Amino acid sequence: MGNSDKSSKILRGSFLMMVSYLFFRVGGYLYRFILSRMLGPEGYGLVGLTTPFQGIFQVLSAGGFPPAISKFVAQHNAVNEEDVARQIILTSLKFMMVAGTLFGLLIFFSAEWIANFYFHKAAMVYPLQAVALITPFSVIVGAFRGAFQGVYKMELVVASRVVEQVFMIGMAVVFVSIGFYAAGAVLGTAFGFIASSIVSLILFKKYVWVHFPKPATKISFKDELILLKTLLVFSIPVAITALSEMAIYDVGPLVIGRYLPAEDAGYYTTADPIARLPLIISLSVAAVILPAASEAASLNDKRLLETYIIQSYRYVTLLVVPLCVGIAIFARPLLSLLFGPDYIFGASALSILVFGMTFYTLFMVSSSIIQGIGHPRLPMVILLIGTVINIGLNFMLVPLYGIIGAAIATTIVAFLIMIAILWKTIKLTEVGLPYTDFAKVGFTSIIMGLPLFLLPQNYYGLFAGIIISPIIFVIVFAFIGGFTKRDVKMLQKYGNKFGPLSGVVEIIVKFIERFAK
Numbered sequence: 001m002g003n004s005d006k007s008s009k010i011l012r013g014s015f016l017m018m019v020s021y022l023f024f025r026v027g028g029y030l031y032r033f034i035l036s037r038m039l040g041p042e043g044y045g046l047v048g049l050t051t052p053f054q055g056i057f058q059v060l061s062a063g064g065f066p067p068a069i070s071k072f073v074a075q076h077n078a079v080n081e082e083d084v085a086r087q088i089i090l091t092s093l094k095f096m097m098v099a100g101t102l103f104g105l106l107i108f109f110s111a112e113w114i115a116n117f118y119f120h121k122a123a124m125v126y127p128l129q130a131v132a133l134i135t136p137f138s139v140i141v142g143a144f145r146g147a148f149q150g151v152y153k154m155e156l157v158v159a160s161r162v163v164e165q166v167f168m169i170g171m172a173v174v175f176v177s178i179g180f181y182a183a184g185a186v187l188g189t190a191f192g193f194i195a196s197s198i199v200s201l202i203l204f205k206k207y208v209w210v211h212f213p214k215p216a217t218k219i220s221f222k223d224e225l226i227l228l229k230t231l232l233v234f235s236i237p238v239a240i241t242a243l244s245e246m247a248i249y250d251v252g253p254l255v256i257g258r259y260l261p262a263e264d265a266g267y268y269t270t271a272d273p274i275a276r277l278p279l280i281i282s283l284s285v286a287a288v289i290l291p292a293a294s295e296a297a298s299l300n301d302k303r304l305l306e307t308y309i310i311q312s313y314r315y316v317t318l319l320v321v322p323l324c325v326g327i328a329i330f331a332r333p334l335l336s337l338l339f340g341p342d343y344i345f346g347a348s349a350l351s352i353l354v355f356g357m358t359f360y361t362l363f364m365v366s367s368s369i370i371q372g373i374g375h376p377r378l379p380m381v382i383l384l385i386g387t388v389i390n391i392g393l394n395f396m397l398v399p400l401y402g403i404i405g406a407a408i409a410t411t412i413v414a415f416l417i418m419i420a421i422l423w424k425t426i427k428l429t430e431v432g433l434p435y436t437d438f439a440k441v442g443f444t445s446i447i448m449g450l451p452l453f454l455l456p457q458n459y460y461g462l463f464a465g466i467i468i469s470p471i472i473f474v475i476v477f478a479f480i481g482g483f484t485k486r487d488v489k490m491l492q493k494y495g496n497k498f499g500p501l502s503g504v505v506e507i508i509v510k511f512i513e514r515f516a517k
Contacts, residue, residue, distance in 0.1 A: 002336070004457040007419070017414065020096075020300075023039065024046065025244070026163030026165075027164075027166075027168070027169060027231070028165070028273060029163075029273065029338060030165075030169055030406070031165075031168060031169045031172060031185075032044075032135060032269075032273060032338070032339065033338050033339060034169070034172075034173060035047065035172060035173075035176060035182025035185050036266070036270060036339040036343065037339075037340055038173070038176050038177075038288045038341060039176065039181065039182060040184070040266075040342070041262070041266035041267065041343065042261075042262045042263050042266065042470055043182050043262075044182075044266040044269065044270070045125065045257075045261075045262035045263055045264070045265035045266030045267075046121070046123055046124055046127055046181075046182040046262055046265075047182045047185045047186065047252070047269070048253055048265050048266060048268070048269025048272075049119060049121070049123065049226060049262070049265050049269075050128055050130075050182070050186055050255060051129065051250075051253070051256040051269070051327065052246065052250035052253060052254055053107065053114070053128060053131055054131050054134055054189065055132060055185070055246045055250065056243065056246065056250075057103050057104070057106075057107050057134075057135050058134065058135055058138045058139070058142075059132060059239055059243050059246065060099070060103050060245055061096065061099045061102075061103040061104070061135045061136070061139045062099070062100075062138070062142045062143075062352065063095065063096065063099055063101040063139065063232070063235050063236070063237030063239050064141040064234070064235030064236060064237070064239030064240075064241075064242060065092045065095065065096050065141060065142070065146065065235050066145060066146035066149075067140075067146065067230065067234075067235070067371065068092065068146070068231050068234045068235040068238065069089060069092050069143060069146030069147055069149075069150055070087075070146045070149040070150040071150070071162070071163065071234065071372065072084075072085070072234075073085045073089065073090045073147060073151060073370070074149075074150045074151070075087055076088070077151065082211065082213065083212070083213075083215040084212075085141075085150070085212060085512070086143075086212035086213075086215070087215075087224070087237065088231065089143070089147050089212070089221055089386075089450055091224055091227050091228050091231065091385065092143055092146070092231060093140070093143045093483065094144050094204035095228060095231075095510050096139040096140070097136065097139060097140065098134040100135045100137075100139035100140070101135075101137065102133050104131075104132040104133070104134075104135040104136050105132065106242040107128065107131050107132050107135070108129050108131075108132035111124075111125050111126075111128035111129040111131075111132075111240075112125050114128055115128055118258065119258060119389075120258075121257070121258050121262060122402060123181075123182065124182075124334075124515070125263075126181075126182070126183035126430065127182045127185070127186045127444045127450075129144075129183075130183050130186035130187050130190060131186060133187070133508060134186070134189055134193055134416045134420050136191045137190070137193040137194045137196075137197045138292045139165070140197040140200070140201070141160060141193055141196045141197050141200050144160065144200035144201065144204045145157050145160060145196075145200065147158075147204060147208055147252060148203075148208065149408065150203075151208055151211065153207060153208060155508075156200075156203045156204075156207060159199065160196050160199055160200045160203065161196070162432065163192075163195050163196045163199045164192040164193060164195065164196035165192065166192075166195075167188075167191050167192040167194070167195035167196070168189050168191065168192025168193075169188065169192075170188070171187065171188040171191040172184060172185045172187070172188020172189065172227070173188070174188075175187045175188055176188075180206070185361060187398075194377040201431060209409040211242050214456070215430035219264075220261065228351075229480050234376055236497040237376040237377045237379075237380040237442035238376050238380075239366065240369065240380045240383075240384070241371075241376070241379045241380040241383050244383030244384050244386065245364075245383060246334055246388045247383075247387040247390060247391070248386060248387065248390055248414060248417070249272065249356075249357075249360075251390050251391055251394050251409075251410075252268060252272075252388070252394055252398070252403075252406030252407070252409065252410055253265055253268055253272070253405075253406075255391075255394040255395055255398045255406065256268055256398055256402075256403060256406055259398055259399050260402060260403070262400070264402060264403055266343070267343055267345045267346035267349070268346055268349055268403040268406060268473070270338070270339045270343045270346050270351060270405075271331075271335065271346035271347070271349045271403070271407070272334055272353065274327060274331075274334055274335070274338065274349055274350055274354070275327070275353040275354040275356070276319040276357055276377045277327065277480055278319075278323050278327075278353075278357050278358060278361050278362060278427060279356075279357060279360070279364070280326055284301070299493060302430075304432070305373070305429060306429075306431045309369055309425075309429060309431045310431065310434055312365050313362070313365060313433060313434055313437075313438075314434055314437050316365055317360055317362070317437065317438055317441045318441055319352065320358055320361045320484075321358060321441050321442060321445045322444070322445045322448055322469065322473050324354045324355060324357065324358040324445075324471075325445045325448065325449040325452075326352050326448075326449070326465060326466075326469055327350070327351075327354045328350075328351045328355065329449060329452045329453065329465070330452070330457070330461070330462045330465055331348070331350040331354075332344050332347040332457050333458055333459055333461065333462040334350070334462065335456055336459075337462065346403065348404050349381075349403045349404050349406065349407040350407075350508070351406065351412060352408055352411055353407040353410060355411055356407070356410045356411030356412075356413075356414040356415070357414065358414075359411070359414040359415045359417075359418040359517055360414040360417075360418065362418050362421075362422065363379075363417050363418045363421050364415065365422040366379075366418075366422055366424075366425045367421060368422070369425055370424065370425060374485065375427065375428060375470050378421075378422060378424055378428075382417050382420045382421055382424075383417060385417075385420075386413045386414075386416060386417040389412075389413050389416065390409055390410065390413040393408075393412060393413065394406055394410075396411045397409050397411075407482070418460045440477065440480055440481075440482040443480065444473055444476045444477045444480065445473070446473065448469050448473045448476065449469075450474045451468070451472065452465050452469060474508065474512070477509065478512050478515040478516075479515060480516075481515060481517050483512045483515060483516045483517075484516055484517055485514060486517050487512065488509060488512060488513045488516050491505065491508075491509045491512070492509055
């Protein structure tokens with residue numbers, strides 16, 4: 001398979017994962033859009049304070065195994081060792097189901113202490129206890145999604161996320177409507193994972209498991225323990241990394257919940273998911289680049305690895321930076337549109353926090369590259385250092401500046417860990433960063449943002465900005481030679497798949513082609 005085909009695989013896989021994460025984010029925004037109005041700032045603040053614990057216990061239960069499954073399945077498939085890949089899936093699933101059950105019991109029995117002694121908010125007890133129902137099913141979903149990624153069946157990840165979101169939103173609305181308050185929102189998430197685990201199992205057996213024939217001899221218990229140890233050596237640093245990643249943007253709400261009223265947690269909780277919108281792009285690329293980098297490393301193909309890395313960075317910055325500029329400028333109308341006018345007090349925090357997420361997107365892509373080439377501990381170390389700094393900054397700044405202090409702390413830390421991981425990625429892979437592309441994207445985004453300041457800070461200005469900003473960006477980026485012949489080929493290849501917009505895409509492609517290098 002040539003490098004152009006490999007790049008196409010990265011682009012296709014990233015596109016499908018982007019659809020998955022986009023649906024996840026859109027579904028999440030719809031979930032928040034509805035519940036923020038049903039619960040109000042205080043009730044929604046309680047949900048926001050519970051969300052970090054959902055993530056923490058899901059990561060602890062999964063133990064870092066989904067990325068491990070993705071990496072090792074891709075690695076062994078590349079050298080035709082399907083029997084080993086099969087056993088990796090089975091062993092991982094056994095471990096994760098046991099861990100999910102144990103951690104579910106732990107959060108259930110510790111909920112009262114967390115609610116009353118740390119947050120001093122008794123109303124959080126039931127939402128925290130509802131988290132116990134999430135963990136066992138979330139690990140099952142995570143295992144299957146890791147297998148889907150390992151065999152590049154990204155469309156199955158999309159399908160499982162669709163089911164999760166539909167059931168999560170529907171059941172949350174039902175439970176809140178019948179009086180379960182904030183706990184009802186968490187129960188809705190639990191039912192989303194239950195439905196997704198069932199569908200994922202069906203898809204796995206039909207489209208993935210058939211490609212892993214049962215070996216003639218069954219693996220011994222001792223050999224399975226050895227395999228489990230190999231998986232743990234990789235997955236434990238990944239799990240610690242994931243927890244540290246969560247701490248980068250979840251420390252803020254946890255500190256806010258201790259020092260400030262639940263309403264302030266509600267304002268920050270509405271700003272945070274909008275700031276994370278650029279992560280859809282980085283998560284999409286990161287999910288694909290990990291097994292791809294692992295494959296290139298196992299084949300000892302440095303040129304292929306370089307292609308993966310350069311294209312991943314380029315596509316991420318090309319999409320993320322202008323998006324973040326637009327969000328920062330229109331923070332106030334975005335919050336009002338999505339969550340209602342009661343939540344516009346989070347606008348200043350959003351304008352700051354979104355730039356932190358810009359830095360964090362590059363960190364995530366670099367982290368996946370480093371994990372893929374066999375250095376899972378490095379992102380963990382950088383994130384642990386960043387987490388310590390973030391905790392200290394939040395406890396210093398939140399009592400002084402409220403939710404703006406949390407946003408400032410997170411942005412500073414995101415910038416620091418981005419610089420550290422980019423430097424180590426260059427050193428380990430010996431692949432230079434596309435600095436010229438970074439500069440062109442940054443310059444074009446600034447030029448794009450200047451006219452947006454002239455628009456009114458209301459819904460009309462927001463919609464006008466959505467229309468004119470991509471036009472400005474494409475024209476300026478084309479004039480300064482930002483687009484390449486590879487971009488034109490990719491757009492031509494996928495342009496006819498935009499349905500009614502195919503004609504518009506064709507016009508844009510012809511314009512870009514005149515300036516592409």
